[in-house]
Amino acid sequence: MARKALKLASWTSMALAASGIYLYSNKYLDPNDFGAVRVGRAVATTAVISYDYLTSLKSVPYGSEEYLQLRSKIHDLFQSFDDTPLGTASLAQVHKAVLHDGRTVAVKVQHPKVRAQSSKDILLMEVLILAVKQLFPEFEFMWLVDEAKKNLPLELDFLNEGRNAEKVSQMLKHFDFLKVPRIHWDLSTERVLLMEFVDGGQVNDRDYMERNKIDVNEISRHLGKMYSEMIFVNGFVHCDPHPGNVLVRKHPGTGKAEIVLLDHGLYQVLTEEFRLNYCHLWQSLIWTDMKRVKEYSQRLGAGDLYPLFACMLTARSWNSVNRGISQAPVTATEDLEIRNNAANYLPQISQLLNHVPRQMLLILKTNDLLRGIEAALGTRASASSFLNMSRCCIRALAEHKKKNTCSFFRRTQISFREAFSLWQINLHELILRVKGLKLADRVLALICWLFPAPL
Helix, strand or coil: CCHHHHHHHHHHHHHHHHHHHHCCCCCCCCCCHCCHHHHHHHHHHCCCHHHHHHCCCCCCCCCCHHHHHHHHHHHHHHCCCCCCCCEEEEEEEEEEEEEECCCEEEEEEEECCHHHHHHHHHHHHHHHHHHHHCCCCCCCCCCCHHHHHHHHHCCCCCHHHHHHHHHHHEEEEEEEEEEEECCCCCCCCCCCEEEECCCEECCCCHHHHHHHCCCCHHHHHHHHHHHHHHHHCCCCEEEECCCEEEEECCCCCCEEEEEECCCCCEEEEEHHHHHHHHHHHHHHHHCCCCHHHHHHHHCCCCCCHHHHHHHHHHHHHHHHHHHHHCCCCCHHHHHHHHHHHHHHHHHHHHHHHHHCCCHHHHHHHHHHHHHHHHHHCCCCCCCCHHHHHHHHHHHHHHHHHCCCCCCCCHHHHHHHHHHHHHHHHHHHHHHHHHHHHHHHHHHHHHHHHHHCCCC
């Protein structure tokens, strides 16, 4: 317990040090200094550090009660069982085993005393955050405690995780590139989860993809499509897409690239009002409608900090948001600007996070994890990825309108507009591809002219 208190105190001291930058800087707020990737990272290293620590519980002893019970019945349950875990995560460890019918399974076993210890950790976190609040009244992090109290019990219930896995598998069954391991309910409990064993490389492992001839850009596009569908269309979002929970492989039968989604303990369910406002906001950001960016940001609780909110969502500077996020990729200069200036606005960040709907908090965390994967792969959001997001937004908004009208003529009209809007996006994407091919041809011709082949 003392080690945990010391570790959490050290993290808190980092938050205080970061806030000191603000105290010695000027008080003027320049939207051009905003940046979302670093804003997200700043949040991760100040506010969310406490929540991340809470769910880490690194000092939990090796093994568990369920694991010991399994060991005593090992030959009854399994043909073979690997004692050495494949991986040890914050709340559990995973073992590879083979059932008597020959099926290979992954056995997820919860660490001991996690449930009992979690309440003490929440209390400790609450005390330290209150201490920060006393020193720096501008920082509002008490929402972390509320989120921890709500989410941690769900993550500790492995039967809930199994239900989430089945729900998202059914929800996204039209994506042939997605694999969600099947759950073996007959051998699963609240603290032990048996699922189909699926092997693969981590989604940020470029070397693995190159060795297995998997296109990193294709994987990045698939990941974007998958999460756009979750967020905008279904409102049921897997909120822990770190590389250990997202694997890639080639399908054993077809040889096509496949994404394997693991660890379904933490999901965010979006209300319809939130989801539709979020759709409108992203449509406005993609098509550079700044009046509606302000309107829908404020509907989502951003208030006068809507420029900061827009930058947090898009991972772009305020200048880039105004020019159009789909017009040009992130430059090294812009990225450096974001890095250098994010810490200056930690008080505004904490204020914003305290006012947006609680649903937004895990969405922001999810966005940052996905951008981390993009950074590791060397891919960044392209115009094509924004167009895929726009498709999902159009479909979601059209479906809502059709659901809320009884007129056959009105539904037909909405369907026609939806089809036309999607056709416009397809045409725009085609034009972008043609331009890209022409540019590539010109570059190739220039290279051949500058460096002609020897006779």
